[in-house]
Ligand code: DX5
């Protein structure tokens with residue numbers, strides 16, 4: 703399993719320390735949640751923080767934009783060091799164009815779906831996507847409860863990807879913990895994001911290790 707711990711639950715007064723801990727752990731990527739207070743009812747951090755984190759991180763940055771008009775920030779996201787740019791389907795009127803722009807900028811293109819958005823919305827673009835991020839909580843906050851219906855969506859997305867014959871990854875974000883992670887792996891998830899499950903644990907590296915072993 704690819705593990706992408708979420709920086710949202712890190713100690714913002716000690717970001718370098720927490721990023722160094724992740725560098726030394728089995729974490730594969732570092733998930734960075736950007737919120738604008740418009741697309742979601744919360745504000746987190748922006749590009750200067752990601753740029754600073756990129757200087758310390760030795761693992762690729764998986765940037766999840768919970769913002770309106772994400773197509774306006776492709777260059778900035780690339781310049782601050784992102785390897786993967788996640789945009790919400792619900793935020794993009796011209797999703798195909800935005801995905802092509804992300805790839806042309808040299809990043810992996812990922813599209814995120816909110817819990818109420820059906821998988822079928824990606825049917826005509828699945829072959830262009832490096833990854834689909836399924837939200838298993840309503841975006842905006844860490845520490846929320848996993849929505850069980852996500853398991854069904856993972857299976858449905860796996861079928862769509864197999865039918866299209868692409869190698870698109872399935873990432874799951876929200877309420878992921880060591881108890882539900884085996885179910886997510888079994889349903890077909892390739893990448894797990896975990897914020898509070900990692901950072902509120904007494905031994906974050908042990909949690910990451912157990913997720914990575916799935
Ligand atoms: C929620 C963010 C998540 C968040 C997950 O809107 O997209 O990445 O950090 O946090 P947990 O794992 O605590 O649900």
Ligand code: ZN
Pocket residue numbers: 708733734735766875895
């Ligand atoms: Zn996220």
